[in-house]
Amino acid sequence: MAMNKSDATEMEKETGSQIQLIVGRVPKKNHDAALQIYKQSSDLFRKYGLLRSKLFQLNNTKTYDDMDLTNIANTVSASQDEEVWVELQYYRDRKHLDEVRAKCGDDENMGRLYKQSLDLLTPGSSFIFGEFDRLSV
Numbered sequence: 001m002a003m004n005k006s007d008a009t010e011m012e013k014e015t016g017s018q019i020q021l022i023v024g025r026v027p028k029k030n031h032d033a034a035l036q037i038y039k040q041s042s043d044l045f046r047k048y049g050l051l052r053s054k055l056f057q058l059n060n061t062k063t064y065d066d067m068d069l070t071n072i073a074n075t076v077s078a079s080q081d082e083e084v085w086v087e088l089q090y091y092r093d094r095k096h097l098d099e100v101r102a103k104c105g106d107d108e109n110m111g112r113l114y115k116q117s118l119d120l121l122t123p124g125s126s127f128i129f130g131e132f133d134r135l136s137v
Helices: 005-015 028-047 094-105 108-120
Strands: 018-027 052-057 082-091 128-133
Touching: 018 028, 018 094, 018 108, 028 052, 028 082, 028 094, 028 108, 082 094, 094 108, 094 128
Parallel strands: none
Antiparallel strands: 018 082, 018 128, 052 082
């Protein structure tokens, strides 16, 4: 079913044209604590204007060698005792992302939550992130 122009415009209002993707390896024992920090930081991001944030947990670590597809769990070197989490943050545009980031940078609570989230990652690892522009297709 094709999306009409009105639906596409409405979707862009909800999701913007800029996303930030964040990937992290979380030991399974830290699942609940990391989820609580995500909830708190997500509330702060929304307070400062983030359009939307979605968190996902990898549910399949199979690699499809016959299709030359490598699972992200292998790319980030996740073990059986770890979960791979992906967060998508949605912004109107690059300027909006910069504005939200600046406001968050001025918030002491956000700094505290960020440090706590780093402590819950697999030791020796860090968040992997990228900023992406929506492509017109």
